[in-house]
Amino acid sequence: MRLWHNPASPFVRKVRIVAREANLASRIEEIAVMVSPVNPNADLAAQNPLVKIPALQTDDGTVLYDSAVICEYLDTLHAGMRLFPAGKARWDALRLQALCDGILEAAVLCRYEIAVRPQEYRWSGWTDGQFTKIRNGLDALAKEEPSWKGAFGIGQISAACVLGYLDFRFADEAWRKTRPQLAAWFESVRQRPSISATTPSA
Ligand SMILES: N[C@@H](CCC(=O)N[C@@H](CS)C(=O)NCC(=O)O)C(=O)O
Numbered sequence: 001m002r003l004w005h006n007p008a009s010p011f012v013r014k015v016r017i018v019a020r021e022a023n024l025a026s027r028i029e030e031i032a033v034m035v036s037p038v039n040p041n042a043d044l045a046a047q048n049p050l051v052k053i054p055a056l057q058t059d060d061g062t063v064l065y066d067s068a069v070i071c072e073y074l075d076t077l078h079a080g081m082r083l084f085p086a087g088k089a090r091w092d093a094l095r096l097q098a099l100c101d102g103i104l105e106a107a108v109l110c111r112y113e114i115a116v117r118p119q120e121y122r123w124s125g126w127t128d129g130q131f132t133k134i135r136n137g138l139d140a141l142a143k144e145e146p147s148w149k150g151a152f153g154i155g156q157i158s159a160a161c162v163l164g165y166l167d168f169r170f171a172d173e174a175w176r177k178t179r180p181q182l183a184a185w186f187e188s189v190r191q192r193p194s195i196s197a198t199t200p201s202a
Helices: 010-021 065-076 090-117 124-147 154-169 179-190
Strands: 002-005 029-032 055-057
Touching: 002 010, 002 090, 010 065, 010 090, 010 154, 055 065, 065 154, 090 124, 090 154, 124 154, 124 179, 154 179
Parallel strands: 002 029
Antiparallel strands: 002 055
């Protein structure tokens, strides 16, 4: 399998964590790409018309995107404990993943606004709106974290990617201050090899 990736991407990180949890990392060749909405990568565009990472080419040549689809696909390839649970727990897990992906979409848009958009075109009202989504999403995560009770599946993996991305790109946000229990949860999962091995660095 081939994964178009960049270690700074929180969506890619979800896939890399799942690959490690499923013991599949050695079967995935990682192809590093730089992505930006204003500078699309031609090699990636040939695989994914949205020109976004992650994109995964499976062993039969099929190309999958986005991160949710790739993670669920990888989860079908191993015999260990399912990261996408069945039954009622599945809907809780998918909803939690959707919440985290939504927070990440807002955070990545803010990152582009700050790092890519020229100063004269920036609109603080728009960025403030995205940050409201991020903060409301974090409050929702903090509220439901006690119900996880040690579970570690796609929902928790997505939550770890959210918190790791905020630390990486928005350290000033100080999300821990009003959410100490969520911070304690993150401290505990950071020790997992799949999480520590995929921590982004500048
Ligand atoms: N919903 C997608 C989001 C992927 C995404 O936004 N990736 C960013 C990198 S973090 C990207 O490729 N951006 C390039 C662009 O927007 O053109 C997923 O879950 O994979």
